[in-house]
Amino acid sequence: xxxxxxxxxxxxxxxxxxxxxxxxxxxxxxxxxxxxxxxxxxxxxxxxxxxxxxxxxxxxxxxxxxxxxxxxxxxxxxxxxxxxxxxxxxxxxxxxxxxxxxxxxxxxxxxxxxxxxxxxxxxxxxxxxxxxxxxxxxxxxxxxxxxxxxxxxxxxxxxxxxxxxxxxxxxxxxxxxxxxxxxxxxxxxxxxxxxxxxxxxxxxxxxxxxxxxxxxxxxxxxxxxxxxxxxxxxxxxxxxxxxxxxxxxxxxxxxxxxxxxxxxxxxxxxxxxxxxxxxxxxxxxxxxxxxxxxxxxxxxxxxxxxxxxxxxxxxxxxxxxxxxxxxxxxxxxxxxxxxxxxxxxxxxxxxxxxxxxxxxxxxxxxxxxxxxxxxxxxxxxxxxxxxxxxxxxxxxxxxxxxxxxxxxxxxxxxxxxxxxxxxxxxxxxxxxxxxxxxxxxxxxxxxxxxxxxxxxxxxxxxxxxxxxxxxxxxxxxxxxxxxxxx
Amino acid sequence: xxxxxxxxxxxxxxxxxxxxxxxxxxxxxxxxxxxxxxxxxxxxxxxxxxxxxxxxxxxxxxxxxxxxxxxxxxxxxxxxxxxxxxxxxxxxxxxxxxxxxxxxxxxxxxxxxxxxxxxxxxxxxxxxxxxxxxxxxxxxxxxxxxxxxxxxxxxxxxxxxxxxxxxxxxxxxxxxxxxxxxxxxxxxxxxxxxxxxxxxxxxxxxxxxxxxxxxxxxxxxxxxxxxxxxxxxxxxxxxxxxxxxxxxxxxxxxxxxxxxxxxxxxxxxxxxxxxxxxxxxxxxxxxxxxxxxxxxxxxxxxxxxxxxxxxxxxxxxxxxxxxxxxxxxxxxxxxxxxxxxxxxxxxxxxxxxxxxxxxxxxxxxxxxxxxxxxxxxxxxxxxxxxxxxxxxxxxxxxxxxxxxxxxxxxxxxxxxxxxxxxxxxxxxxxxxxxxxxxxxxxxxxxxxxxxxxxxxxxxxxxxxxxxxxxxxxxxxxxxxxxxxxx
Numbered sequence: 003x004x005x006x007x008x009x010x011x012x013x014x015x016x017x018x019x020x021x022x023x024x025x026x027x028x029x030x031x032x033x034x035x036x037x038x039x040x041x042x043x044x045x046x047x048x049x050x051x052x053x054x055x056x057x058x059x060x061x062x063x064x065x066x067x068x069x070x071x072x073x074x075x076x077x078x079x080x081x082x083x084x085x086x087x088x089x090x091x092x093x094x095x096x097x098x099x100x101x102x103x104x105x106x107x108x109x110x111x112x113x114x115x116x117x118x119x120x121x122x123x124x125x126x127x128x129x130x131x132x133x134x135x136x137x138x139x140x141x142x143x144x145x146x147x148x149x150x151x152x153x154x155x156x157x158x159x160x161x162x163x164x165x166x167x168x169x170x171x172x173x174x175x176x177x178x179x180x181x182x183x184x185x186x187x188x189x190x191x192x193x194x195x196x197x198x199x200x201x202x203x204x205x206x207x208x209x210x211x212x213x214x215x216x217x218x219x220x221x222x223x224x225x226x227x228x229x230x231x232x233x234x235x236x237x238x239x240x241x242x243x244x245x246x247x248x249x250x251x252x253x254x255x256x257x258x259x260x261x262x263x264x265x266x267x268x269x270x271x272x273x274x275x276x277x278x279x280x281x282x283x284x285x286x287x288x289x290x291x292x293x294x295x296x297x298x299x300x301x302x303x304x305x306x307x308x309x310x311x312x313x314x315x316x317x318x319x320x321x322x323x324x325x326x327x328x329x330x331x332x333x334x335x336x337x338x339x340x341x342x343x344x345x346x347x348x349x350x351x352x353x354x355x356x357x358x359x360x361x362x363x364x365x366x367x368x369x370x371x372x373x374x375x376x377x378x379x380x381x382x383x384x385x386x387x388x389x390x391x392x393x394x395x396x397x398x399x400x401x402x403x404x405x406x407x408x409x410x411x412x413x414x415x416x417x418x419x420x421x422x423x424x425x426x427x428x429x430x431x432x433x434x435x436x437x438x439x440x441x442x443x444x445x446x447x448x449x450x451x452x453x454x455x456x457x458x459x460x461x462x463x464x465x466x467x468x469x470x471x472x473x474x475x476x477x478x479x480x481x482x483x484x485x486x487x488x
Numbered sequence: 489x490x491x492x493x494x495x496x497x498x499x500x501x502x503x504x505x506x507x508x509x510x511x512x513x514x515x516x517x518x519x520x521x522x523x524x525x526x527x528x529x530x531x532x533x534x535x536x537x538x539x540x541x542x543x544x545x546x547x548x549x550x551x552x553x554x555x556x557x558x559x560x561x562x563x564x565x566x567x568x569x570x571x572x573x574x575x576x577x578x579x580x581x582x583x584x585x586x587x588x589x590x591x592x593x594x595x596x597x598x599x600x601x602x603x604x605x606x607x608x609x610x611x612x613x614x615x616x617x618x619x620x621x622x623x624x625x626x627x628x629x630x631x632x633x634x635x636x637x638x639x640x641x642x643x644x645x646x647x648x649x650x651x652x653x654x655x656x657x658x659x660x661x662x663x664x665x666x667x668x669x670x671x672x673x674x675x676x677x678x679x680x681x682x683x684x685x686x687x688x689x690x691x692x693x694x695x696x697x698x699x700x701x702x703x704x705x706x707x708x709x710x711x712x713x714x715x716x717x718x719x720x721x722x723x724x725x726x727x728x729x730x731x732x733x734x735x736x737x738x739x740x741x742x743x744x745x746x747x748x749x750x751x752x753x754x755x756x757x758x759x760x761x762x763x764x765x766x767x768x769x770x771x772x773x774x775x776x777x778x779x780x781x782x783x784x785x786x787x788x789x790x791x792x793x794x795x796x797x798x799x800x801x802x803x804x805x806x807x808x809x810x811x812x813x814x815x816x817x818x819x820x821x822x823x824x825x826x827x828x829x830x831x832x833x834x835x836x837x838x839x840x841x842x843x844x845x846x847x848x849x850x851x852x853x854x855x856x857x858x859x860x861x862x863x864x865x866x867x868x869x870x871x872x873x874x875x876x877x878x879x880x881x882x883x884x885x886x887x888x889x890x891x892x893x894x895x896x897x898x899x900x901x902x903x904x905x906x907x908x909x910x911x912x913x914x915x916x917x918x919x920x921x922x923x924x925x926x927x928x929x930x931x932x933x934x935x936x937x938x939x940x941x942x943x944x945x946x947x948x949x950x951x952x953x954x955x956x957x958x959x960x961x962x963x964x965x966x967x968x969x970x971x972x973x974x
Contacts, residue, residue: 014824022820025819133633137623144611147616147810149808182668183833189831189833193705198684219679321634323840337511338500345704348672353809
């Protein structure tokens with residue numbers, strides 16, 4: 003029997019409480035496959051809810067594959083409800099619907115799947131020998147296992163000075179804060195600089211992690227459209243007038259998801275707007291060093307007014323499990339970020355910080371980046387060639403770096419259906435709508451080409467093209483059927 | 489010349505903006521030693537501030553040693569303003585005044601200081617050989633350097649089942665979330681369960697990290713007094729009626745800072761209140777396995793209503809630089825916590841998680857805990873003996889585990905002055921007021937006995953006793969001088 007305990011004072015909406023509890027009871031085996039959920043009307047009456055609330059919960063449960071809805075018969079726990087891998091629970095986080103990052107990470111774990119869904123370095127690229135040696139050297143000092151300074155290991159911050167200088171960012175070690183990857187850097191900036199209810203501006207489309215974070219932490223989001231040259235300054239100015247933003251989140255170099263970079267003249271215009279409207283720009287530069295056809299310096303390199311907070315991470319350029327990134331900002335802002343770091347998780351691992359410092363001091367990074375950029379260039383070219391061959395009707399731009407392609411689907415083809423069918427066919431892709439503040443069909447897919455070798459990329463694009471063509475065929479038949487009725 | 493740019497829309501109070509900017513300019517060398525700050529009245533008029541605002545800023549700058557105030561002459565940048573170590577900036581985080589955790593970590597780095605200020609395991613205790621071997625074994629699998637599941641490595645979560653069972657907490661791996669230490673666990677619970685403006689209840693006194701976090705994140709705090717048997721249920725009930733709390737943060741076993749544990753009958757009363765008033769209890773059990781005179785099971789072990797969120801960490805029992813802890817909670821709550829984890833820093837390091845899993849699987853933890861508990865028992869006894877000998881006038885209770893003693897100072901002796909003079913004498917202590925929601929003189933010091941050997945503890949208590957006796961002497965003389973005037 004279905005029992006639900008609703009907390010009307012909770013921050014979690016009622017429909018989501020229903021979802022969570024049904025899901026938990028299915029997982030716990032308290033509701034087994036074939037169990038019929040109470041009709042919407044009955045559950046609504048029983049708990050004093052609107053029918054819309056119950057309907058929303060059932061619809062989301064169906065979308066997750068936990069229940070099947072049969073018109074006229076009712077809603078039943080799905081026979082495949084327990085096929086979810088263990089990590090599934092993470093995808094059920096409240097705040098925003100799809101739990102997109104969780105979905106990507108989960109897909110990645112699905113054995114045999116060709117994943118174009120996650121922008122991550124391939125395990126074969128990790129410099130395990132050098133990092134292993136650096137770890138052994140670091141652990142020889144017992145202090146490496148202690149707490150360290152909140153701002154980050156002094157030795158690592160010294161090394162970071164030159165890492166940042168490669169992107170034109172000149173900051174002394176005292177103006178650098180070590181973070182737990184770029185995601186934590188974004189979180190710290192939001193915590194320190196945007197009050198609850200305050201507005202964060204983002205380019206449309208943008209990195210999904212910032213969208214989930216804003217939704218969960220009670221900050222407002224306003225999207226500003228971009229084009230091939232990046233975010234549009236005229237629309238940004240209008241958004242500034244409308245919203246009084248505290249922070250503009252940008253990926254100016256090899257943007258996520260589009261792979262495109264912000265044009266030089268727009269950079270100057272945007273810096274001017276930041277000064278005039280007194281907001282900070284959080285520059286997420288995680289892809290900046292993954293350049294294979296040339297690159298501009300970071301936006302922060304042009305900032306003379308202390309308005310740009312520069313953020314980078316070693317997750318894309320080296321190895322995600324280091325969980326290390328860095329923020330550079332003016333002293334006043336950095337002090338606020340350090341305060342947020344302290345409340346978030348106190349410090350990042352001294353051991354990993356010292357190992358990374360040793361790795362950098364040994365001069366390993368440059369060679370590693372050259373190796374992986376060669377690899378990624380090859381993979382980008384393989385994917386572009388396969389797309390041109392198999393899907394000439396889908397337009398795609400050629401990124402000069404980073405890990406992502408942004409593919410426009412043929413008109414009318416549903417990204418959601420394509421993504422779902424692609425998984426069944428053995429290929430993971432990221433739906434474009436995940437990268438917009440208001441998730442709605444975008445007509446795009448994000449394809450990351452980093453994880454697989456050119457032959458696998460060929461095979462994966464073949465499979466994806468097959469799926470897209472089937473959808474085009476269905477659409478064409480539907481149009482033919484519909485035509486005589488007009 | 490002093491230039492200040494105030495942002496009246498910022499979340500940071502104006503007086504703190506002044507502090508941050510003066511501090512930044514001193515550090516940057518723009519204001520040098522001996523520079524005279526504008527008089528309070530002048531700065532207030534110039535920027536349209538109240539004199540109280542400017543006065544508060546100057547007072548805090550003086551308290552930090554950045555400026556010296558000379559009555560009748562003015563306020564000057566201190567000659568020793570630049571003597572602050574590099575990590576200093578972290579202590580200047582806004583939100584709450586003293587930046588206590590930062591201060592503790594900084595003190596810890598001061599060479600030669602006998603530190604009783606930080607509750608941390610001594611570097612000599614770290615099982616470097618076993619952890620080093622586990623790291624090498626983990627890195628042999630390239631996947632260990634990838635992202636992993638948000639909820640945490642499945643292998644580690646399996647091992648955590650038995651770690652939690654040792655404290656009477658029975659949860660399957662699916663109901664466990666890996667966190668970046670206990671501090672992140674607290675942050676996740678606050679993010680997921682307490683809306684901005686919502687109330688967190690804490691015992692008075694309590695762990696200072698939760699106080700800073702609440703202040704920074706815009707949650708309200710309400711303190712509930714405790715006594716030798718822990719938090720008082722009658723006062724807790726009154727606080728529930730007054731504040732409608734979402735969360736009660738507790739350290740029921742070997743509490744921080746007092747070292748005392750919550751009595752069994754109070755545990756039942758508090759669980760009843762959580763059910764009645766429908767709040768969650770966040771049980772911080774970081775000291776639970778550091779028991780050397782017997783221990784009760786965790787509070788979560790008695791919870792049948794899913795009201796207790798159990799939190800532990802390997803920072804105190806093994807090594808802080810692992811930055812790994814765990815939360816166990818009912819599935820619905822865990823899903824919310826996982827969502828918060830994802831937005832905070834995505835995942836904890838797979839490499840460190842897998843290494844810890846290997847260390848636990850090899851059965852190393854139990855032996856390690858026996859060794860460190862022997863060590864800590866000896867150190868506790870050494871400190872209690874030295875205190876009884878040198879400071880019989882100061883009362884102190886005998887903790888059965890954990891790392892902390894709570895020392896009551898003689899009446900009238902200022903903890904702030906004692907703490908400052910103790911550092912000059914070569915001993916770091918934590919002022920009691922840091923552990924209260926409203927920082928005001930508490931008449932207590934927290935003394936952590938974990939970092940030093942018995943002989944050093946003896947020497948440190950001798951030095952501290954000298955400082956306290958000097959303050960008692962000054963007080964006695966002041967009373968003698970004052971007496972004839974009455």
